[in-house]
Amino acid sequence: MTKPAVAYLRVSTDAQGKSGLGLDAQRDAIQRFADAEGFRIVEWCQEIETGKGSDALERRPVLKAALATARKVKGHVIVAKLDRLSRDVAFVSGLMAQRVPFIVAELGADVDPFLLHLYSALAEKERALIAQRTKAALQAKKAAGAQLGNRTNLADAQKVGAASNAASADAFACNVVPIVRQLQASGLKTLRDLADALNTRGVRTARGGAWTAMTVKRVLDRAAA
Numbered sequence: 001m002t003k004p005a006v007a008y009l010r011v012s013t014d015a016q017g018k019s020g021l022g023l024d025a026q027r028d029a030i031q032r033f034a035d036a037e038g039f040r041i042v043e044w045c046q047e048i049e050t051g052k053g054s055d056a057l058e059r060r061p062v063l064k065a066a067l068a069t070a071r072k073v074k075g076h077v078i079v080a081k082l083d084r085l086s087r088d089v090a091f092v093s094g095l096m097a098q099r100v101p102f103i104v105a106e107l108g109a110d111v112d113p114f115l116l117h118l119y120s121a122l123a124e125k126e127r128a129l130i131a132q133r134t135k136a137a138l139q140a141k142k143a144a145g146a147q148l149g150n151r152t153n154l155a156d157a158q159k160v161g162a163a164s165n166a167a168s169a170d171a172f173a174c175n176v177v178p179i180v181r182q183l184q185a186s187g188l189k190t191l192r193d194l195a196d197a198l199n200t201r202g203v204r205t206a207r208g209g210a211w212t213a214m215t216v217k218r219v220l221d222r223a224a225a
Contacts, residue, residue, distance in 0.1 A: 001038075002038050002039060002040035003038060003039050003040065003075060003076070004039075004040055004042050004073040004074070004075035004076075005034060005039040005040065005041055005042065005070070005075045005076045005077070005078050005103070006041070006042060006043050006045060006066045006069050006070045006073070006075060006076070006077050006078070007027070007030045007031075007034075007041045007043070007044045007045065007077075007078050007079075008045045008047070008062075008063060008066045008077055008078070008079050008084065008085075009023055009026045009027060009030070009044070009045065009046045009047070009079075009080070009084065010026075010046075010047045010048070010049065010060075010063075010079075010084045010085075011023060011047075011048055012048075012049070023046065025080070026079075026080040026081075026084065027044070027080075029080040029081075029105050029106065030078050030079070030080050030105050032105075033078065033103075033105035033109075034078065037109050039075075039076070039078065041078075042069070042073055042075065043066070043069050045062050045063070045065060045066040045069075046062065047060055047061075047062035047063060048171040048174065049062075049171065049172075058204045058208045059172070059204075059206070059208070061172075061176050061179060061203045061204070062178075062179075064201065064203055065179055065201075065203075067095075067098050067100050068201065070100045071100055076100070076101045076102065076103050077100055077101070077102050077103070078102075078103045078104075078105060079102065079103075079104055079105065080104075080105050080106060081104060081105075081106045082104050082106070082107065085102065085104075169206060169222060170222060172206040172219075173219045173220075173222040173223040174223060176198075176203070176219050177219065177220065177223040179198070179201075179203065180194055180198070180216065180219070180220065183197045183198070190213070191213035191214075191216045191217055192213045194211075194213075194216045195210075195211035195212050195213050195215065195216050196211075198211040198216070199211050
């Protein structure tokens with residue numbers, strides 16, 4: 001008898017999401033693991049979002065939906081690698097507090113919560129060391145007289161920042177709209193009802209706030225555009 005499970009895939013950028021970079025490998029790894037261990041994937045959840053920060057769950061509505069589905073079917077959430085959840089210890093701990101069992105295909109089915117904490121702590125430390133080495137290298141260049149940054153390109157940098165913000169908003173809309181479509185299919189019609197349902201489910205807006213009829217409309221308009 002197969003065991004129900006929800007598969008969760010994540011890429012960090014909109015470009016990766018559109019190209020499929022990394023998603024096929026994650027899907028293959030999860031499917032091979034499920035076949036070998038007797039799991040039945042009842043739903044595939046795919047998200048485009050950063051994994052940084054202990055509050056990242058508020059910016060990952062698809063992961064929240066995956067948790068809800070796993071609770072409903074009394075199953076596990078399966079990811080290909082631990083960093084598809086996060087490299088942040090606090091974030092991983094917060095997921096475990098949701099009382100939905102997680103399985104990392106790369107680590108195997110028998111890895112207990114203590115080891116998941118350990119692996120995430122090691123990943124977090126690795127990220128911190130990379131940041132420290134990068135900062136030290138920049139300071140060494142500055143001490144040697146190198147000019148860091150270029151204020152003549154400030155306008156270009158601002159344009160790049162605006163484009164990045166727009167891309168993030170587009171990615172968030174792509175992640176939320178499937179949830180909204182599910183709610184509409186269940187019979188909810190008005191923007192107000194949709195906003196209330198999103199708030200009840202614990203899904204937050206891109207800025208971490210509560211949904212209103214207007215914010216639902218903006219997300220649907222952005223996705224349609």
